[in-house]
Amino acid sequence: PRHIALVPAAGSGSRFGAQMPKQYLPLAGQPLIRHALATLCAHPRIDRVVVALAPEDLYWQGFDWTALGPKLMPVHCGGASRAASVRNGLWEIAGWARPEDWVLVHDAARPCLSAAMLDTLIDTLADDPVGGLLAQKVADTLKRADGADRVEATVPRDAMWQAQTPQMFRLARLADALDRCPDVTDEASAIEAAGLRPRLVAAGAANLKVTWPEDMKLAELILQTQGT
């Protein structure tokens, strides 16, 4: 099967609070989104890189993407939620891909994705019947609040992971799962709702998502360390 990357990039970055959506802000000399796109396009095992842009996006066309090569495929198919953007992207992909092809959904806002992370994910899931996602074990002690910011309980953390992306599932199964479960915050949740257990593939803290302005400094540091 082929490996198709789908990058939802139709968010507005409301928590970041910048003038433009965070995926277009400059990070280490490039628009933030370009880092992950370059890694995906350069990876020999990724066949196509579909980017789900907001229908009204005017930023994408302001940059020159030709250096990333022919795998890159921007589509103005974004929706009102991340899940809707992904679902719309899957409709585009279904026009030319096969049901059993793998789709790797990766947040535009995770710039520090590396080739090694992709190799680990693809190798681990190659023969997996379900698929899975990059994730990281929780390090901090976890507290559950009672609604008034008081601790109701301490939650054992040994079994707790933070979900990252890419999340890698077969095209047809993922599309079907999202049709049945459109209000999820990640793809794995939809697969879980279908009664399956996605595989957690350990990745480090370097694969962070830029959500708040202070995340930019850390992302820049990580990119420098990776030498990209």
Ligand code: CTP
């Ligand atoms: N995303 C999307 N379509 C949406 C909302 C989000 O494609 N309607 C994308 C974002 O562009 C981002 C990824 O989903 O790459 C993860 O979402 P998040 O970090 O929440 O980004 P935003 O939604 O843009 O930020 P915020 O929630 O702070 O507004």
Ligand code: MG
């Ligand atoms: Mg969001």
